[in-house]
Amino acid sequence: MKKLVFLAVCMLASAMMYAGGYRVSLQGNKSLAMGHTGVALIDSSELVFFNPAGLVHLENKLNISAGGFGVFSSVSYQNGATGSSTETDSPVGTPFYLYGSYQVNDWLAFGLGVYTPYGSRVEYMDDWAGSHLVNNIELAAIFVQPTVSFKINDVLSVGGGPIYVTGSVNFNRNLSRTLTDIEGNRSEVTIDASGVNSWGWTAGVMVRAGENVTIGANYRSEIILEADEADADFENIPNSPLTPFADTSAKASLPLPAEMTVGVSYKFCKKWTAAFDFNRTFWDVYESLDIDFADENIPDSFNARNYKNASTVRFGLQYDATKMFTLRAGYYFDESPVQDGFFAPETPRNDSNGYTAGLTVNLSDRFQIDASFLYLHFKEVDASYDAYTENGVAAPFGGTYKSNAFVPGLGVTYKM
Amino acid sequence: MKNTFKYIALAAVVGFASCEPEFENSVTDAGFYDTGSANLSNYVAVGNSLTAGFADGALYILGQENSYPNIMAGQFALAGAGDSFTQPLMNDNLGGLLLGGTPVAENRFVLSTDANGNPFPARLEGNPTTDVTTSAAGPYSNMGVPGAKSFHLVAPGYGDASGILAGTANPYFARMATSAGTTVAGDAAAMSPTFFSLWIGNNDILSFATSGGVGVDQTGNLDPSTYGPNDITDPNVFGASYTAVLDALMAGGAEGIVINLPDVTSIPFFTTVPYAPLDPTNPDFGPQIPTLNATYGLLNQAFAALGVANRSIQFSTTGPSAVVVKDEGLTDISTELTQALAAGGLDLPTATIFGLQYGQARQADESDLLVLTSSSAIGQLNTDRMAELIAFGLPEADAAQLSVNGITYPMEDQFVLVPSEQESIATATAAYNATIGALATARSLIMIDARAELAEVASTGIPYNGGILSSTFVTGGGFSLDGVHPTARGYAFVANLAIDAINRKYGANIPTVDIGNYPTVQVHNNGGN
Numbered sequence: 037m038k039k040l041v042f043l044a045v046c047m048l049a050s051a052m053m054y055a056g057g058y059r060v061s062l063q064g065n066k067s068l069a070m071g072h073t074g075v076a077l078i079d080s081s082e083l084v085f086f087n088p089a090g091l092v093h094l095e096n097k098l099n100i101s102a103g104g105f106g107v108f109s110s111v112s113y114q115n116g117a118t119g120s121s122t123e124t125d126s127p128v129g130t131p132f133y134l135y136g137s138y139q140v141n142d143w144l145a146f147g148l149g150v151y152t153p154y155g156s157r158v159e160y161m162d163d164w165a166g167s168h169l170v171n172n173i174e175l176a177a178i179f180v181q182p183t184v185s186f187k188i189n190d191v192l193s194v195g196g197g198p199i200y201v202t203g204s205v206n207f208n209r210n211l212s213r214t215l216t217d218i219e220g221n222r223s224e225v226t227i228d229a230s231g232v233n234s235w236g237w238t239a240g241v242m243v244r245a246g247e248n249v250t251i252g253a254n255y256r257s258e259i260i261l262e263a264d265e266a267d268a269d270f271e272n273i274p275n276s277p278l279t280p281f282a283d284t285s286a287k288a289s290l291p292l293p294a295e296m297t298v299g300v301s302y303k304f305c306k307k308w309t310a311a312f313d314f315n316r317t318f319w320d321v322y323e324s325l326d327i328d329f330a331d332e333n334i335p336d337s338f339n340a341r342n343y344k345n346a347s348t349v350r351f352g353l354q355y356d357a358t359k360m361f362t363l364r365a366g367y368y369f370d371e372s373p374v375q376d377g378f379f380a381p382e383t384p385r386n387d388s389n390g391y392t393a394g395l396t397v398n399l400s401d402r403f404q405i406d407a408s409f410l411y412l413h414f415k416e417v418d419a420s421y422d423a424y425t426e427n428g429v430a431a432p433f434g435g436t437y438k439s440n441a442f443v444p445g446l447g448v449t450y451k452m
Numbered sequence: 453m454k455n456t457f458k459y460i461a462l463a464a465v466v467g468f469a470s471c472e473p474e475f476e477n478s479v480t481d482a483g484f485y486d487t488g489s490a491n492l493s494n495y496v497a498v499g500n501s502l503t504a505g506f507a508d509g510a511l512y513i514l515g516q517e518n519s520y521p522n523i524m525a526g527q528f529a530l531a532g533a534g535d536s537f538t539q540p541l542m543n544d545n546l547g548g549l550l551l552g553g554t555p556v557a558e559n560r561f562v563l564s565t566d567a568n569g570n571p572f573p574a575r576l577e578g579n580p581t582t583d584v585t586t587s588a589a590g591p592y593s594n595m596g597v598p599g600a601k602s603f604h605l606v607a608p609g610y611g612d613a614s615g616i617l618a619g620t621a622n623p624y625f626a627r628m629a630t631s632a633g634t635t636v637a638g639d640a641a642a643m644s645p646t647f648f649s650l651w652i653g654n655n656d657i658l659s660f661a662t663s664g665g666v667g668v669d670q671t672g673n674l675d676p677s678t679y680g681p682n683d684i685t686d687p688n689v690f691g692a693s694y695t696a697v698l699d700a701l702m703a704g705g706a707e708g709i710v711i712n713l714p715d716v717t718s719i720p721f722f723t724t725v726p727y728a729p730l731d732p733t734n735p736d737f738g739p740q741i742p743t744l745n746a747t748y749g750l751l752n753q754a755f756a757a758l759g760v761a762n763r764s765i766q767f768s769t770t771g772p773s774a775v776v777v778k779d780e781g782l783t784d785i786s787t788e789l790t791q792a793l794a795a796g797g798l799d800l801p802t803a804t805i806f807g808l809q810y811g812q813a814r815q816a817d818e819s820d821l822l823v824l825t826s827s828s829a830i831g832q833l834n835t836d837r838m839a840e841l842i843a844f845g846l847p848e849a850d851a852a853q854l855s856v857n858g859i860t861y862p863m864e865d866q867f868v869l870v871p872s873e874q875e876s877i878a879t880a881t882a883a884y885n886a887t888i889g890a891l892a893t894a895r896s897l898i899m900i901d902a903r904a905e906l907a908e909v910a911s912t913g914i915p916y917n918g919g920i921l922s923s924t925f926v927t928g929g930g931f932s933l934d935g936v937h938p939t940a941r942g943y944a945f946v947a948n949l950a951i952d953a954i955n956r957k958y959g960a961n962i963p964t965v966d967i968g969n970y971p972t973v974q975v976h977n978n979g980g981n
Contacts, residue, residue: 110472114479119530119963121479123472165969213918214941214971218562218576219545220514276975277565416475431918431968438473 057293057319057343057373057383058156058175062131065103065406065447069394070352071366073311075299076242076252077352080449081135084149084183086297087254088195089242091137091185092145096451103406103447104132111158111384113166115435120165129157133447137185147183147197152176154203154292158382163222166433167210169421170382171224177203177261177292181238196239201292203261204230207382211270211281212426221272223279227286227327229266234259236292248303258294258321263287268329284331291321293343299350307357311366313350319343319373340423341380346373352392362396364408377432379419384437386417394445402451410443479963485531488960490707492533496593496645497521498605498636498701499652499711501937502946503596504624505539508974509575509934510547510560511598511624517541518940518970521594521649523947531962539594540628548580549623551616555580556623561933562976563926571926573933577978582627584613590628591639597625601655601685602693602884603676605636606700619681641700648701648708649950651902652694653884656685657877661716662936664823664866665780665873671880684876687883694887698895709898709950712885714906716877717821720925721935722869723910725822728774729830730767730859737831737859741767744859751810754792758785763814767859774816775830775858780865781872786811805844809854813862819871824925824935826867830858837861898953905949914945918968921945929972940970 064082067074074086081099083090091099107129114121137147159172178201185195208226215223240254266288270281299313322343328336352366368390374383394408420434477484497503497519504511505519516522516539525537542549549557557580564574597604599622604610611629615621630639640648659682660667667682676689701708716722732738744767752764763782767773790807794800816822822830834855841851854860857867869877885903892899906923908914909930913922921942922928925935930942938946944967951964 108471112473112475114475116479116484117963118966119479119485119527213969216971216974218974218976274975275979276563276977277569278563278571278975414473426918426968429919436475438475440471440473442471 058154059317060131060153060155062105063133063151063153065394065408065445068410068445069364069366069392069408070311070354071350071368071392073299073313073350073352075254075297075313076250076301077311078250081137084135084137084147085151087240087242087252088147088183088185088197089193089240091147091195092187092193094137097139098452100136100450101447102134103445104130105443105445106130107441107443109441111437111439113435113437122161122164124158124160126157126159143187145185149181151179153179166381168213169209169380169433171208173207173382175205177201191244193242199236199238201234201259203232217272217274223272226269227266229263232261232263234261250301253298256295259292260289262289280333282331284329284334287328293321294318307355309354311352315348316345318345320345342375342378343373344375346371360398364394366392377420377422380421384439386414388412388414404449406447406449408445412441414439482532485961485963487531487533488958490954490958490960491646492528494644494646495525495528495537496595496640496643497649498595498640499650500596500600500655501598502654503651504598506598507932507937507939508560511542512545512547512560513541514545518943519594520943520946523944523965524950527951527962537593540590540592543582546576546578546580550580550583551623552585563933563973564977584623584626590630591643592628595636595640597622597636599655602653602690605652606693606696608633608635610636637697637700641703644704645701645706648706650697651711653690653713656690657880660684661869661877662721665869666866669876684880687880690884691887694891698891709900710888710892711900711902712888713881714903718906718910718923719936720923720931721824722821724824724925724935725827727816727818727820727822728772730773730775732769741769750796753796754789757792758788765815776813776862777816777820777868778812778862778864779814779870780812781870782812784811821869823867826863829867832857834861898957900949900953916967926973933973939972941967941972944970
């Protein structure tokens with residue numbers, strides 16, 4: 037009779053979802069402009085996220101990068117059999133990042149990163165055709181990562197650090213396709229949790245295979261956000277013991293999956309750098325979203341997700357045009373972790389193609405402005421979520437979806 | 453420079469925000485759906501409570517919004533037919549109706565629960581705010597008038613508020629009639645429909661049926677002004693009225709749909725209460741069985757002596773027993789019964805009472821249909837009968853013992869449709885449906901075979917996305933809490949039948965609805981929000 041979602045945080049900003057599932061690949065303007073490559077690029081303190089092993093190779097003693105993005109994302113839905121249609125009216129998502137690194141000596145550097153790699157913000161029209169699955173969702177997770185980077189020799193370096201995560205979620209959906217109060221207002225539930233904290237880690241290795249070739253690998257661990265005291269707020273519930281939905285607390289957990297990245301960068305013709313990254317995200321940990329209501333009268337909610345592991349391939353190109361300007365462009369193909377029959381409108385993501393571009397303006401030797409732009413293109417897709425049931429009978433929800441996202445970003449880099 | 457940058461940034465933000473992804477073929481594009489050769493630009497629906505969206509024993513806004521004509525019109529609009537469909541919406545979701553402040557129709561039923569959590573239909577409490585005398589004038593696209601019979605649609609004065617209490621006018625039509633003297637068909641025709649639907653005739657038999665057959669079968673009487681409210685309409689009167697309504701609706705060249713009449717056996721009002729509901733494990737009934745059987749033993753001897761042993765009454769101590777009913781189809785043997793009982797040694801006053809009480813009595817069998825409202829009467833003390841018996845001179849205790857509905861006092865006519873009454877209903881239904889079918893053929897109208905469709909709902913049920921629509925009371929999803937009228941989901945099913953038929957006949961492509969998205973019965977306990 038019900039199903040819900042839960043999740044994790046945001047104090048300063050909320051991140052928008054895409055890049056497969058609720059992973060938001062917007063962890064640096066320089067990197068995004070190059071197709072969000074970076075595991076083998078030695079360029080800026082964005083390495084805190086992309087590969088801590090590279091920090092020790094940065095030329096300057098102090099490196100700081102900060103920035104943010106505006107995520108303008110839309111989803112259109114229609115069902116040709118019934119004629120129903122809708123478009124999301126999602127608020128602008130604002131993922132951000134702040135990285136710093138400090139070179140202690142020739143073989144040791146420390147770093148610190150604050151970034152938002154997971155999140156989602158989707159608002160459908162209230163009571164739309166799929167409102168029994170989701171009306172709106174806002175989830176965010178802020179990662180804080182102290183980092184250390186060692187140079188083992190001129191070829192090999194390693195790095196890593198612990199990750200502290202604080203997350204929040206706010207999720208609303210209707211309890212079923214038809215339940216209302218006596219005046220016809222749809223019965224709904226809002227799950228709200230904030231300050232959900234957890235720990236994880238990241239580690240990377242970098243090999244400078246030659247003067248112009250760098251190879252990198254980075255692993256970020258799985259982090260499970262467990263909300264023990266989420267608020268479950270039920271509205272428009274009929275006055276009847278047959279619908280015992282009273283406000284209560286709830287337990288739920290949401291996995292932030294592990295991610296493995298390998299990549300290579302190659303400098304050529306003096307002014308050019310090419311980069312290639314491959315991500316493997318271990319989404320199969322996300323089998324089901326289960327919500328355990330504290331009130332025993334309220335049946336717990338089990339929502340199959342059955343995500344599969346998914347890959348992303350990324351290409352980037354950088355051109356040092358002048359002393360003043362550095363130009364970048366990139367492309368990536370992002371495989372969706374959502375399997376056939378599990379396309380839930382709270383994460384309406386099929387495979388996508390990302391086209392990126394950007395530039396850096398070198399205002400001085402110390403100060404840079406970084407700008408980037410991403411257009412994320414999804415093909416129109418016929419998809420359904422088949423695991424929804426009412427009274428034990430499956431009631432698939434399907435239709436045609438089409439999504440896109442426009443993401444301008446702006447940041448600064450400071451070196452000394 | 454600074455301002456220029458601001459404007460560019462602002463333009464970019466507006467640009468991204470308005471850049472919605474567009475489908476190659478959007479359902480909102482002209483031409484995605486089409487109405488084929490049908491002209492649906494001005495659809496008018498004519499009929500009774502079913503057309504009005506009546507449900508749960510009342511007409512209320514939520515029910516009206518889910519009337520099958522309104523659902524159809526909504527889908528027509530998706531196919532570019534415009535959205536000019538209007539309905540005489542009530543003022544609230546209570547459903548009661550007032551006439552100058554005096555209630556003339558009750559509030560709707562909701563599914564309530566008793567102290568043990570057992571669900572039962574209860575009238576929603578609250579003061580209705582819809583008054584016949586203050587309602588806006590019509591005509592409306594939805595000309596469904598709850599309670600209307602076939603001949604009412606062409607009866608002048610049926611919307612005259614001054615005739616409501618006398619029974620010559622209908623409060624629902626009085627709300628929207630354009631004048632006191634107009635007819636339903638006349639007001640509908642004045643809408644100049646390009647397309648119409650007509651579903652009428654249900655009440656011509658149903659009011660006889662739901663009243664347990666207390667009315668008269670008027671077959672042969674061609675003057676409907678002499679009919680009582682619970683009578684069966686003469687098939688010729690039905691045919692003439694139906695023809696006149698079609699003439700009025702089609703005068704401007706409109707095409708349309710007619711819907712025929714379901715069997716009463718498809719409707720939970722007649723199929724929910726079993727004929728043998730008496731449970732020997734019930735502490736109020738079980739312990740009484742030996743005494744009851746001893747008393748009925750005397751009666752059964754008399755029945756046998758009179759050659760009607762098949763009327764014998766006996767309750768089982770191990771399984772469910774049938775209720776005792778009064779069958780008007782049986783020869784009344786009160787006098788003979790009294791004599792036989794007296795001859796058997798019973799004192800004359802008692803024998804007389806027994807004779808009168810059981811002169812047309814028998815135990816029910818599977819051919820009887822107990823109406824939904826009997827469920828609250830069975831096994832209950834009939835205080836009216838008890839008062840009568842006390843007036844006859846019986847001691848109070850004896851009078852009470854002989855006044856238990858369905859156990860000692862035969863279920864009255866209003867609670868049971870016996871085979872002879874069912875036969876009258878079936879004969880009339882068949883005659884009406886023959887007329888509807890013939891008129892549809894002669895006038896090239898779509899006919900929806902509601903009789904066959906509802907029979908399927910009642911027998912196997914109709915699968916839909918997320919369940920099976922059936923006529924099982926409360927849980928089947930097809931029928932509302934009055935047991936007669938569909939739920940919103942049931943009406944959506946009817947709308948889909950009509951849309952499918954239009955698509956076939958006119959080469960149209962109008963989307964149907966997912967009936968699983970339409971509600972069924974409303975749970976609610978009075979005393980809360």
